[in-house]
Amino acid sequence: MTCAVLSIGTELTRGELANSNGAWLAAELTAIGFEVTEHVVVDDDRGRIVEALRRLAQRARVVVSTGGLGPTTDDVTTEAVAAAVGAALARDAASLDHIRRRVEKAGRTMTPSNAKQADFPEGADILPNPIGTAPGFGVRIGECVAFFMPGVPREMKRMFEEQVAPRVRALASNNLFQSRLRTFGLPESAVGEKLAGVEQAFPGTTIGYRAHFPEIEVKVLAKAASHASARDLCERATAEVRARLGSYAYGEADDTFAGVVGRALRARGWTLAIAESCTGGLVGHMLTREPGASDFLLLDAVTYANSAKSQILGVDEETIRWHGAVSPEVAGAMAEGARRVSGADVALSLTGIAGPSGGSDAKPVGTVYVALARADGATEVVHRVFAGDRAQIQLLASYAGLRMLRELCVSRTPERVGEASSLRDRG
Amino acid sequence: MTCAVLSIGTELTRGELANSNGAWLAAELTAIGFEVTEHVVVDDDRGRIVEALRRLAQRARVVVSTGGLGPTTDDVTTEAVAAAVGAALARDAASLDHIRRRVEKAGRTMTPSNAKQADFPEGADILPNPIGTAPGFGVRIGECVAFFMPGVPREMKRMFEEQVAPRVRALASNNLFQSRLRTFGLPESAVGEKLAGVEQAFPGTTIGYRAHFPEIEVKVLAKAASHASARDLCERATAEVRARLGSYAYGEADDTFAGVVGRALRARGWTLAIAESCTGGLVGHMLTREPGASDFLLLDAVTYANSAKSQILGVDEETIRWHGAVSPEVAGAMAEGARRVSGADVALSLTGIAGPSGGSDAKPVGTVYVALARADGATEVVHRVFAGDRAQIQLLASYAGLRMLRELCVSRTPERVGEASSLRDRG
Numbered sequence: 001m002t003c004a005v006l007s008i009g010t011e012l013t014r015g016e017l018a019n020s021n022g023a024w025l026a027a028e029l030t031a032i033g034f035e036v037t038e039h040v041v042v043d044d045d046r047g048r049i050v051e052a053l054r055r056l057a058q059r060a061r062v063v064v065s066t067g068g069l070g071p072t073t074d075d076v077t078t079e080a081v082a083a084a085v086g087a088a089l090a091r092d093a094a095s096l097d098h099i100r101r102r103v104e105k106a107g108r109t110m111t112p113s114n115a116k117q118a119d120f121p122e123g124a125d126i127l128p129n130p131i132g133t134a135p136g137f138g139v140r141i142g143e144c145v146a147f148f149m150p151g152v153p154r155e156m157k158r159m160f161e162e163q164v165a166p167r168v169r170a171l172a173s174n175n176l177f178q179s180r181l182r183t184f185g186l187p188e189s190a191v192g193e194k195l196a197g198v199e200q201a202f203p204g205t206t207i208g209y210r211a212h213f214p215e216i217e218v219k220v221l222a223k224a225a226s227h228a229s230a231r232d233l234c235e236r237a238t239a240e241v242r243a244r245l246g247s248y249a250y251g252e253a254d255d256t257f258a259g260v261v262g263r264a265l266r267a268r269g270w271t272l273a274i275a276e277s278c279t280g281g282l283v284g285h286m287l288t289r290e291p292g293a294s295d296f297l298l299l300d301a302v303t304y305a306n307s308a309k310s311q312i313l314g315v316d317e318e319t320i321r322w323h324g325a326v327s328p329e330v331a332g333a334m335a336e337g338a339r340r341v342s343g344a345d346v347a348l349s350l351t352g353i354a355g356p357s358g359g360s361d362a363k364p365v366g367t368v369y370v371a372l373a374r375a376d377g378a379t380e381v382v383h384r385v386f387a388g389d390r391a392q393i394q395l396l397a398s399y400a401g402l403r404m405l406r407e408l409c410v411s412r413t414p415e416r417v418g419e420a421s422s423l424r425d426r427g
Numbered sequence: 428m429t430c431a432v433l434s435i436g437t438e439l440t441r442g443e444l445a446n447s448n449g450a451w452l453a454a455e456l457t458a459i460g461f462e463v464t465e466h467v468v469v470d471d472d473r474g475r476i477v478e479a480l481r482r483l484a485q486r487a488r489v490v491v492s493t494g495g496l497g498p499t500t501d502d503v504t505t506e507a508v509a510a511a512v513g514a515a516l517a518r519d520a521a522s523l524d525h526i527r528r529r530v531e532k533a534g535r536t537m538t539p540s541n542a543k544q545a546d547f548p549e550g551a552d553i554l555p556n557p558i559g560t561a562p563g564f565g566v567r568i569g570e571c572v573a574f575f576m577p578g579v580p581r582e583m584k585r586m587f588e589e590q591v592a593p594r595v596r597a598l599a600s601n602n603l604f605q606s607r608l609r610t611f612g613l614p615e616s617a618v619g620e621k622l623a624g625v626e627q628a629f630p631g632t633t634i635g636y637r638a639h640f641p642e643i644e645v646k647v648l649a650k651a652a653s654h655a656s657a658r659d660l661c662e663r664a665t666a667e668v669r670a671r672l673g674s675y676a677y678g679e680a681d682d683t684f685a686g687v688v689g690r691a692l693r694a695r696g697w698t699l700a701i702a703e704s705c706t707g708g709l710v711g712h713m714l715t716r717e718p719g720a721s722d723f724l725l726l727d728a729v730t731y732a733n734s735a736k737s738q739i740l741g742v743d744e745e746t747i748r749w750h751g752a753v754s755p756e757v758a759g760a761m762a763e764g765a766r767r768v769s770g771a772d773v774a775l776s777l778t779g780i781a782g783p784s785g786g787s788d789a790k791p792v793g794t795v796y797v798a799l800a801r802a803d804g805a806t807e808v809v810h811r812v813f814a815g816d817r818a819q820i821q822l823l824a825s826y827a828g829l830r831m832l833r834e835l836c837v838s839r840t841p842e843r844v845g846e847a848s849s850l851r852d853r854g
Contacts, residue, residue: 022446052465280714283708
């Protein structure tokens with residue numbers, strides 16, 4: 001069965017925003033079993049929305065659309081759909097209630113523009129939005145069913161999974177199965193080389209790659225005579241992919257790298273302290289974005305100033321003066337200090353030059369020292385030089401630190417992590 | 428003049444790859460002065476490419492396309508274009524030479540599939556590709572000019588800049604001007620209401636809104652007889668928009684809220700310390716993502732465990748036991764402790780319940796206390812209850828903290844920030 005994606009918004013046609021919703025929906029619809037043959041992006045223009053919708057409805061069994069359901073005057077999707085199907089707009093009492101409750105809960109007064117979000121083409125199938133104001137809706141256009149969802153990715157994804165996917169699943173051909181693996185540590189070309197020949201070894205599979213800096217997601221799509229045999233084929237091919245990628249494949253589907261590290265720490269029963277400098281709190285943020293970080297995280301001391309490194313972590317001022325704040329000596333002392341003052345089992349530290357300024361010939365922008373003060377009393381320091389802009393260097397350094405933690409949790413005797421590393425035993 | 432973007436590739440329609448080329452081209456074409464009204468993404472299907480191209484050529488003055496020019500059998504764009512314009516394919520000798528040189532330079536032998544990349548619809552305007560194998564080309568379809576470029580972003584961008592942009596610039600209308608304002612603190616519906624009537628007061632302007640949680644971006648687009656008058660119209664309308672939004676409009680274009688707060692601190696010459704709990708390092712991360720944070724940030728102590736609050740910040744254990752870690756008393760003591768141990772001029776602290784668990788009737792999930800220990804020795808504590816999931820609560824709390832800092836920088840006597848706030852003078 002064919003399916004089309006319609007994305008609505010002038011911010012999209014003008015290129016102010018990449019159409020990430022479109023790619024996400026296409027991947028989900030493909031995984032369900034649809035052949036997605038076309039995406040269309042139109043601006044917030046009533047006439048163009050009507051025309052695109054009518055045209056897509058003639059060729060696709062299902063149209064999934066996002067955007068233009070907001071409260072402002074430039075949001076015209078609902079009106080356009082009503083015009084396309086020749087229905088009047090009708091206000092839905094339950095949706096109006098839902099919107100009023102949300103608006104009032106936020107301490108605001110309901111306005112006519114809020115109320116507009118409770119209008120739908122007569123006879124529409126209304127899709128609740130438990131985490132936002134704008135409900136979605138479905139309509140039938142000839143042989144086609146079309147669904148309209150808000151453009152906010154979080155709301156759209158939840159509405160698709162809870163409301164749209166169950167409604168369209170029966171229309172899809174049910175002979176596809178997909179798995180997703182998350183990888184970190186190899187560039188896309190190297191992941192591709194490791195997986196060369198897998199598609200040929202498992203006929204009916206297609207391997208797709210999606211770069212999401214600094215990770216590469218690998219998708220294995222299997223097509224077979226039935227859903228059960230597609231699932232079986234997918235599982236066998238995925239096992240091969242996993243074996244070839246080894247520890248670079250850190251998780252599946254919606255796992256996050258920090259989440260996997262947190263689980264590993266919890267499994268060990270270890271508490272953690274962090275001392276950050278160049279990453280400015282990013283490692284702590286990544287770990288605490290996941291629920292349950294309080295099980296293991298005691299402290300993240302972002303000691304940005306040298307005085308804070310001495311004051312909070314007890315790093316010797318002489319060490320900073322002599323070796324510089326970006327040095328293996330200071331990295332090691334930061335980790336040891338964080339472990340000592342917090343009483344944590346292990347402590348991670350990061351100090352470096354995220355740029356854009358502050359580099360030198362000896363220590364260029366991107367230079368980072370990552371140290372791990374271990375439960376056995378030893379401290380390991382790794383030296384890396386990352387390429388990229390400030391945000392990329394901060395992210396790569398944070399990932400490098402999390403990877404050291406992960407390896408420590410997995411093996412008692414951690415392996416070398418970087419190109420250049422030194423192990424200092426102080427136990 | 429209107430313009431459309433056509434992206435070709437099954438990897439795009441299946442959502443294996445986000446259509447970043449489409450967004451990039453749309454932004455470039457908008458900047459040149461085109462009104463980009465539609466993007467279409469089709470799979471590598473000859474019939475669908477022909478149909479999409481014919482349709483777009485009827486409505487747009489310029490069509491810019493990428494993808495499907497590769498050497499493999501699934502690359503059918505050139506054939507499809509030839510069919511759409513009713514021309515035969517002809518091999519271009521100069522292109523064939525270029526391809527042969529590149530293939531041989533890479534140590535490979537020329538094959539028929541490489542040679543296929545030197546085929547073009549008869550009469551096409553060939554666009555050289557100095558950094559890749561596949562040349563691009565342009566054709567005329569009725570009133571429309573259409574350009575076809577490779578899908579590799581690096582090659583496409585260079586070809587667009589060097590070959591396509593100079594050819595289309597004369598066709599663009601140069602009578603548009605746009606400004607962008609960044610706002611925080613009002614929901615989209617409230618921003619829309621504040622700006623009701625601006626479009627009518629300044630005929631020729633269109634106001635657009637983009638929600639990027641928790642911010643709303645406002646775009647003012649002006650269309651006039653000339654570029655100069657569009658610019659003038661845009662500036663006048665933007666001044667009105669800015670006046671109506673007051674301090675909710677915190678910046679322009681690519682400003683960030685944390686960047687604006689950092690600039691305000693720098694302008695004051697104040698140093699900052701932060702003590703975070705529920706936000707887990709997010710405030711520090713937001714501030715240090717911007718270059719130059721070391722000018723003002725001394726310390727961000729993410730004291731996740733109660734022991735760390737006492738150990739690092741000197742928060743009285745009795746205070747934590749008696750009032751709880753999520754309390755105005757502990758928030759105040761955290762800020763004062765951070766200011767004391769770091770020697771910073773001002774200190775911000777945040778303690779709360781980000782969820783999903785840990786809430787109670789008295790302190791539900793979303794409860795956050797934000798405290799500011801000021802240079803004058805006074806400490807202000809604000810109580811907020813945010814709605815949302817863990818990530819949203821962390822983000823809203825961080826914004827609330829940054830807003831308190833901003834207001835402190837702007838006015839010596841900070842105003843009330845939240846719905847419920849208390850000011851405790853300890854000076």
